[in-house]
Amino acid sequence: MKSIGGKIRGFFNTRLGFSVLAIALFWAKTYWAYNTKFNLGVKGQMQHLLLALNPLPTTILLFGLAFYLSGRKSYITMLIIDFLTSLWLFANVLYYREFSDFLTFALIKDSGSVSNNLSKGVLGILQPTDWLVFLDLVVLIVLLATHLIRIDLRPIKKRFALGVTIMALFMIGANLSMADSDRSGLLTRTFDNNYIVKYLGLNAYTVVDGVKTAQTSAEKANAKASDLDSVLAYVKNHQVSKNVSYYGKAKGKNVFIIHLESFQQFLIDYKWDGQEVTPNLNKIYHENNTLSFDNFFNQVGQGKTADAEMMLENSLFGLPEGSAMSTDGTSNTFQAAPAILDQQGYTTAAAHGDVPSFWNRDNTYKSWGYDYFFSKQYFPKVKDGEVGYGMKDKLFLKDAASYVEQLPQPFYAKLITVTNHYPYTLDKKNQTISKTDTGDKTVDGYVQTAHYLDQSIGEFMAWLQKSGLDKSSMVVFYGDHYGISDNHKKAMAKLTGIKDFNDYNNAMYQRVPFMIHMDGLQGGINHTYGGEIDFLPTLLHLLGVDTANNVMFGTDLLSAQHDQTVAFRNGDWVTPTITKVGSSYYSTGSGKELKNLSRSQKQVIDTATNKVTTELSLSDRVLNGDLLRFYTPSGFKKVDKTKYNYNLKKAQASLKKAQQAGTSALAKNGGKSYDADYVTDAPELANNGSGSSSSSSASSSSASK
Structure with a gap:
């Protein structure tokens, strides 16, 4: 027994043994997070199998990078990779809890425009168990710091490191092939991000999202006027009559x-x-x-x-x-x-x-x-x-x-x-x-x-x-x-x-x-x-x-x-008769899941799916390619952005000048503000009497003088 324990400890004292332990711990906590922190809608044996397997290929690929370095650098690199990927998992856990979706590069790029007061929101959704995503990293650091596991300074052959990389890439390919057999067109059609994480894992989803972001940037640079032809044709063919009433x-x-x-x-x-x-x-x-x-x-x-x-x-x-x-x-x-x-x-x-x-x-x-x-x-x-x-x-x-x-x-x-x-x-x-x-x-x-x-x-x-x-x-x-x-x-x-x-x-x-x-x-x-x-x-x-x-x-x-097909951004849809959620279909009236579809139901599904996919794709094309720069509707004048300035003083001066037209409610009331008529029970204004804000009155009068 003592001999077996010694052999196990001796294995973990090697670089390979430490790597296996790190990968196993990271896999375990990721699989735990998939099942407890996300709602991925896993159904059937194949999806459960893929969910269990998909953290491994990218983890082996990333952690395997440490094999290209020698001595302590290898261990430090592996811990850094572990920390960064754990941090990414942690951030997605928090984001998903509130928005039922995963972070994207586009969203991170936008974060400067939405960061105000986010700290309060994060504190509101943080749960004690969320910190467990860093537990494997803590365990590894403690094992090394207490010398329960010793750093192996012996060099590793580069061809071994290359072999690990090739094995990981092969596993990624196998994962993708298995995923495609269960969900064809996973990476080419408009699917919910939950699908990609469910089938390929969070790290693979990050790569897919990064590629899409780069493609979008290139799309705008390469867009041309003819790209709008299919959009204009679609819009023209889907015109509806006016309701004269x-x-x-x-x-x-x-x-x-x-x-x-x-x-x-x-x-x-x-x-x-x-x-x-x-x-x-x-x-x-x-x-x-x-x-x-x-x-x-x-x-x-x-x-x-x-x-x-x-x-x-x-x-x-x-x-x-x-x-x-x-x-x-x-x-x-x-x-x-x-x-x-x-x-x-x-x-x-x-x-x-x-x-x-x-x-x-x-x-x-x-x-x-x-x-x-x-x-x-x-x-x-x-x-x-x-x-x-x-x-x-x-x-x-x-x-x-x-x-x-x-x-x-x-x-x-x-x-x-x-x-x-x-x-x-x-x-x-x-x-x-x-x-x-x-x-x-x-x-x-x-x-x-x-x-x-x-x-x-x-x-x-x-x-x-x-x-x-x-x-x-x-x-x-x-x-x-x-x-x-x-x-x-x-x-x-x-x-x-x-x-x-x-x-x-x-x-x-x-x-x-x-x-x-x-x-x-x-x-x-x-x-x-x-x-x-x-x-x-x-x-x-x-x-x-x-x-x-x-x-x-x-x-x-x-x-x-009016076509009553309602498209959701993730490709799901609702019609008065059938609702699509993920890979399931329901009767919109009763909520009963439709298992054995009739010919007429299949026709409704095909028509709705085609419409939704086309509309989302064409709309994305307009935005990603900035295609409206190539088209100005008859009677419409292109917006000159330089004409607009939202500076407070300039706006007040503009409003003051605008009163000369005599059409505003203020001007029609002889320049007398209706501010005193606005009654609010806001307790913050209790000291101002009857809910009237003197500051607001001041802003009105300053613009009407």
């Missing part, structure tokens, strides 16, 4: 786009502890002059809010990796809603209570043609006035109103709320509904921040009535993306009363509100299936703006010819 019904009206952060459709009419979570939005949703869509889906990818904005303003999908606003917003050519409406005589403005660089908005909005961008620097500082990703909604909407009243009419104004944002924290003085009791910290604060958002909407809508803007405006509400990811199925099961909350249910809960509210509008609840990609053509047709010559991948939701 709605086309032009909002012509000349002001447009408010109210961004409901992380707001899911299930919150409408939802009660917790006997209390309506969103009573103001519930009322608007059911009013006769509100057109409400109950089958409207978010279609975002990694860019989340940025993807939603890209679709709403351009009818282009977000990218499969990262955020197009960050990667392409500064340099690409766009034909976005602000530019289109600006050329129809509208004043265009966006407001967001955070730093202007968030999601690269300060540059992207110039490319989109926004006249004004009211960011954090425009608003007065209030003690305890921020939470999470910017100003609290009640303060933000009140202060934004002081700029709205100065905009020459008609105007297009997008107001982006942020309080109902992960990690859903709100100070006690603003809590007016109890937390849910699912036991999931991420989920339980959701109703509190949603309720606060709803209260802020109620205050803003009351101000619109007092200012008279409600009679001359169309107010559009939309939820940008999910608030609760599919990593919280147990909590969602308890919230929704769905006992076994599965992937189908999660797909259905990607519904978000889309409400169009306008005095005199023929409203009601519309059951048409659609998504954020359809927002822009629907909006423009209501305003009487023809979209026949524009490159848009959505269609008017009010058209009888």
Whole structure:
């Protein structure tokens, strides 16, 4: 027995033995992470086998690099490689917990535009067991430091090192071959990143993502005008007829786009502890002059809010990796809603209570043609006035109103709320509904921040009535993306009363509100299936703006010819009859998984899959190649980005000059601000009396003198 123990220890005292131990420990912790930290949807013996095997090839390849070095350098190199790959695994564990996806190079490149307040978010999702991904590294260091394992200084032949590399490459090839036999076209078709990690492993996924990123950069450099031909042909062939009952019904009206952060459709009419979570939005949703869509889906990818904005303003999908606003917003050519409406005589403005660089908005909005961008620097500082990703909604909407009243009419104004944002924290003085009791910290604060958002909407809508803007405006509400990811199925099961909350249910809960509210509008609840990609053509047709010559991948939701196939960014889709999630198909009505497909069902699947794959591919081609630089629609003037400057003083001077036109709400009121009519119960403003912010009043008066 003692002899066997000595031989085992003697083996680990060799360079090869230490490497085998390091690889085994790294494999064990990676396989553990795959099964406990990610939701990869592994089904069948082949997928389980691949999940168990796929950490080995790349681990052997990377750790094997240490064999090319001698002595202590070899050990140090192996530990460094172990640390870096463990750190990458750790980062993906945290990111996946909240976003149900893996990090990409594009996203890392974008991190400068989204890093504000992320530390708070990380602390909110960090779990003690996450640190176990570094346990193997600690074990190896302790073994070496205590001399339980000694460093082997003997040289290793280069051909041995080369043999290890060749073996690893052969294993990678075998892994890929096995994966392709179970999932053909894994690397060539549009799949969820979960598929690549499930079949090939996290390290291989990183390489695949790096290659895609490099290809995208090359694609833009090599793009040419003829690349747009197939896009224009597709768009032309998918034109839909106008709905004469709605086309032009909002012509000349002001447009408010109210961004409901992380707001899911299930919150409408939802009660917790006997209390309506969103009573103001519930009322608007059911009013006769509100057109409400109950089958409207978010279609975002990694860019989340940025993807939603890209679709709403351009009818282009977000990218499969990262955020197009960050990667392409500064340099690409766009034909976005602000530019289109600006050329129809509208004043265009966006407001967001955070730093202007968030999601690269300060540059992207110039490319989109926004006249004004009211960011954090425009608003007065209030003690305890921020939470999470910017100003609290009640303060933000009140202060934004002081700029709205100065905009020459008609105007297009997008107001982006942020309080109902992960990690859903709100100070006690603003809590007016109890937390849910699912036991999931991420989920339980959701109703509190949603309720606060709803209260802020109620205050803003009351101000619109007092200012008279409600009679001359169309107010559009939309939820940008999910608030609760599919990593919280147990909590969602308890919230929704769905006992076994599965992937189908999660797909259905990607519904978000889309409400169009306008005095005199023929409203009601519309059951048409659609998504954020359809927002822009629907909006423009209501305003009487023809979209026949524009490159848009959505269609008017009010058209009888609207195709009700809703594409998700990962290639899944929903139709009124069938829903695709991963490799499974479900009846959209019943939620029952479809096993033995009929001929008609197969036809629906083939048609929907072809449409979704084509649309996502063509949209990516437009963004990655910056193809709109080669095409200007008839009647549209290309945006000159140099015309726009979002400096506070310059904006105030511009607004002051604009009052001379006499069309703003402020000018029509004889230069008297409506600020005093804005009533909020925000406790942060209690010392100012009746919720009126003197700082906001000052900004209004300074621009109207």
